Amino acid sequence: MKPVLFSFWRSLAAWRVRIALNLKKIDYDLSVVNLLEGEQFKDSFTNHNPEHSVPVLQLDSDSFAQSLAIIEYLDERYDGKPLLPSDSMDRYLCRRFSLISAADSHPVIVPRVRRLLAGEYGFNESQVTDFCAYFMRRGCEAMEKLLSHDEYLSYQKTGPYVLGGTISMADLCLIPHIQGARNFGVDVSVYERLISIETALCELGEVEQAHPKYHPGFVKPQ
Numbered sequence: 245m246k247p248v249l250f251s252f253w254r255s256l257a258a259w260r261v262r263i264a265l266n267l268k269k270i271d272y273d274l275s276v277v278n279l280l281e282g283e284q285f286k287d288s289f290t291n292h293n294p295e296h297s298v299p300v301l302q303l304d305s306d307s308f309a310q311s312l313a314i315i316e317y318l319d320e321r322y323d324g325k326p327l328l329p330s331d332s333m334d335r336y337l338c339r340r341f342s343l344i345s346a347a348d349s350h351p352v353i354v355p356r357v358r359r360l361l362a363g364e365y366g367f368n369e370s371q372v373t374d375f376c377a378y379f380m381r382r383g384c385e386a387m388e389k390l391l392s393h394d395e396y397l398s399y400q401k402t403g404p405y406v407l408g409g410t411i412s413m414a415d416l417c418l419i420p421h422i423q424g425a426r427n428f429g430v431d432v433s434v435y436e437r438l439i440s441i442e443t444a445l446c447e448l449g450e451v452e453q454a455h456p457k458y459h460p461g462f463v464k465p466q
């Protein structure tokens with residue numbers, strides 16, 4: 245049976261997994277879960293993920309959730325381009341970079357947080373946007389600064405991606421983070437290292453094809 249990815253065009257976490265699937269050359273079907281219409285709360289989806297969130301990857305008869313856990317699982321199970329380096333220190337640096345977005349910025353800008361801010365705490369639309377922009381900007385700043393640390397700088401001598409010449413999970417987190425920041429009005433042009441990596445990544449077909457603009461239901465952010 246072909247793998248099925250439960251995904252939504254605006255989901256940064258699902259975007260990471262779409263790039264991983266493309267890099268691993270895994271053919272999959274997409275099943276849209278419209279997060280803005282509450283489809284993540286339908287019983288049929290909750291059976292796959294009691295956290296009511298995407299991505300979920302249905303592989304064989306198992307449902308996998310949590311984008312970074314999925315990416316690491318795919319990396320261990322499938323041949324093709326490695327998504328994490330083999331050396332322990334490189335792998336640590338890859339995970340450290342990835343978690344700035346996946347663990348520290350992204351979790352506070354998701355629809356459930358925005359709904360809570362607006363519904364329970366009386367934030368208006370522009371206050372919710374400012375709140376999200378604040379955390380996405382912090383993530384950009386941290387990633388940009390980290391890339392100027394010696395251990396990351398040495399990669400940049402060997403190639404255009406976060407870890408130099410080889411694309412890794414860190415890049416899979418970077419791409420959606422930058423666009424997510426833009427969606428909330430952050431001026432990302434000031435993060436020169438991030439933009440230069442993004443530009444190089446976008447030249448890869450596997451990255452380009454995972455872009456939300458190709459996702460069913462895509463709505464161009466204003």
Ligand SMILES: N[C@@H](CCC(=O)N[C@@H](CS)C(=O)NCC(=O)O)C(=O)O
Binds near residue numbers: 311312351
């Ligand atoms: N840590 C999870 C985050 C999953 C997550 O929160 N996904 C968001 C979309 S990016 C979602 O489905 N949110 C549903 C909601 O907030 O109601 C991962 O990396 O997979």
